[in-house]
Amino acid sequence: MNITVVGVGYVGLVTGAGLAEMGNNVWCIDVDERKIENLKNGIIPIYEPGLEPLVKSNYYQGRLKFSTELCEGLLNSEIVMIAVGTPPNEDGSADLKYVIGVAKDIAKHMDNYKIIITKSTVPVGTGDIIENIIKEELVKRGLSIDFDVVSNPEFLKEGEAVSDFLKPDRIIIGVNSERAYNIMKDLYLPFERNGVPVFIMDRLSSEMTKYAANCMLATRISFMNEISRLCEKVGADITKVKLGIGSDPRIGMSFLNAGLGYGGSCFPKDVKALIKTFEENNIEPKILKSVDETNKEQRMFFIEKILGFYKNDIKDKTFSVWGLSFKPKTDDMREAASITIINYLREKGAFIRAYDPVAIENARLIFGNENIEYFNDEYKVLKGSDALIIVTEWPQFREPDFKLIKKLLNRPVIFDGRNIYIPERLKELGFEYFSIGR
Numbered sequence: 001m002n003i004t005v006v007g008v009g010y011v012g013l014v015t016g017a018g019l020a021e022m023g024n025n026v027w028c029i030d031v032d033e034r035k036i037e038n039l040k041n042g043i044i045p046i047y048e049p050g051l052e053p054l055v056k057s058n059y060y061q062g063r064l065k066f067s068t069e070l071c072e073g074l075l076n077s078e079i080v081m082i083a084v085g086t087p088p089n090e091d092g093s094a095d096l097k098y099v100i101g102v103a104k105d106i107a108k109h110m111d112n113y114k115i116i117i118t119k120s121t122v123p124v125g126t127g128d129i130i131e132n133i134i135k136e137e138l139v140k141r142g143l144s145i146d147f148d149v150v151s152n153p154e155f156l157k158e159g160e161a162v163s164d165f166l167k168p169d170r171i172i173i174g175v176n177s178e179r180a181y182n183i184m185k186d187l188y189l190p191f192e193r194n195g196v197p198v199f200i201m202d203r204l205s206s207e208m209t210k211y212a213a214n215c216m217l218a219t220r221i222s223f224m225n226e227i228s229r230l231c232e233k234v235g236a237d238i239t240k241v242k243l244g245i246g247s248d249p250r251i252g253m254s255f256l257n258a259g260l261g262y263g264g265s266c267f268p269k270d271v272k273a274l275i276k277t278f279e280e281n282n283i284e285p286k287i288l289k290s291v292d293e294t295n296k297e298q299r300m301f302f303i304e305k306i307l308g309f310y311k312n313d314i315k316d317k318t319f320s321v322w323g324l325s326f327k328p329k330t331d332d333m334r335e336a337a338s339i340t341i342i343n344y345l346r347e348k349g350a351f352i353r354a355y356d357p358v359a360i361e362n363a364r365l366i367f368g369n370e371n372i373e374y375f376n377d378e379y380k381v382l383k384g385s386d387a388l389i390i391v392t393e394w395p396q397f398r399e400p401d402f403k404l405i406k407k408l409l410n411r412p413v414i415f416d417g418r419n420i421y422i423p424e425r426l427k428e429l430g431f432e433y434f435s436i437g438r
């Protein structure tokens with residue numbers, strides 16, 4: 001099939017390369033000229049395990065093409081996927097300006113039947129908005145061209161995006177016409193044949209499913225963070241409680257880690273956007289407001305542990321930070337806990353020595369160079385620091401050389417925002433160790 005993917009970010013690039021891998025001809029379109037030029041030269045703009053070989057092999061075999069010109073793909077494709085960003089507005093609602101911009105561009109140039117698919121996460125009802133925009137543009141052009149708008153939300157996780165795309169848990173398709181239904185079935189046939197469940201539903205339910213899924217996961221995280229605070233008060237251990245409840249198949253182990261709360265480009269904005277949708281429909285989103293609030297508080301809860309240890313005086317203290325990206329195996333810094341924590345500590349006069357395996361370049365754009373130094377080695381970053389702060393649980397931090405850590409730090413203090421060590425063991429090793437909910 002011939003497909004155009006508009007927006008070559010975490011979702012668009014993985015989707016485009018993944019569909020090309022299945023044998024489709026895919027045009028990936030982005031307004032970012034540098035990104036497209038780099039991709040043509042084999043430079044992948046994001047860190048995502050397994051993405052580079054997938055993009056390169058499909059590009060060199062001619063199934064994956066990159067361009068800044070929408071028409072280059074559009075005029076050759078029956079299917080157009082919109083995968084541009086939907087960042088939050090000031091009031092928390094999803095900003096649809098990029099999605100709407102692309103819909104208008106499609107309508108201005110389409111010359112025959114198209115299926116326009118929203119891969120971007122868009123509020124319930126956006127499919128109707130896109131449909132109306134395209135109709136209006138076509139009327140302006142004096143044309144009557146058939147088209148269908150389909151919702152096909154993406155559930156991939158950064159850090160595992162390639163495997164998630166190629167082997168998804170499920171595929172959701174929200175479609176209101178039989179013609180589009182048949183084409184979508186064909187598009188996802190290779191997945192269905194591999195046993196991936198494909199759920200076909202109306203467009204509104206599909207749009208709702210994406211938000212409900214992300215908000216459910218965010219709710220689990222905030223719930224566990226709240227329980228972790230109580231654990232500390234009563235002397236229980238949240239990591240044991242997690243195992244105790246997660247082994248119940250009705251609950252399951254995923255998304256039950258207490259820590260620094262959720263970050264990234266999806267959960268924070270999607271929770272806020274769904275809150276807004278509730279309010280627009282005159283329903284009080286009691287649960288989601290608490291989820292959002294608890295998440296915000298959790299970072300402060302951790303910062304207060306650090307401040308408490310130093311009796312609120314961290315002026316001229318030096319802290320080494322392990323992990324800057326919002327989660328392991330990505331270079332994405334959007335809404336990362338490191339931003340809140342590092343900025344707070346710097347404001348109070350501390351100096352930061354920062355290490356991350358892949359996110360330093362993106363982090364530098366956020367933090368600049370004032371009162372922060374970046375390192376490309378997890379041990380060099382520790383030298384002469386007053387404490388180690390663990391913000392992102394990269395796998396390599398799990399079994400470090402504790403003797404070396406102790407030798408390099410001024411004082412053997414670890415603040416662990418991700419509960420990756422066992423408190424008793426760290427005590428035996430001579431560390432003053434602080435974690436969450438234990």
Ligand SMILES: NC(=O)c1ccc[n+]([C@@H]2O[C@H](COP(=O)([O-])OP(=O)(O)OC[C@H]3O[C@@H](n4cnc5c(N)ncnc54)[C@H](O)[C@@H]3O)[C@@H](O)[C@H]2O)c1
Nearest residue numbers: 007008009010011030031032084085086098120121154158
């Ligand atoms: N990142 C994730 O893990 C993830 C997972 C599932 C769903 N989503 C959703 O997918 C959407 C995209 O997210 P992302 O993280 O890939 O975003 P991103 O910011 O990484 O990429 C968006 C891209 O769209 C491009 N763009 C903007 N306007 C354009 C236009 N008019 N024409 C062409 N390109 C344009 C930007 O230059 C950018 O490269 C969002 O709605 C997000 O909520 C993201």
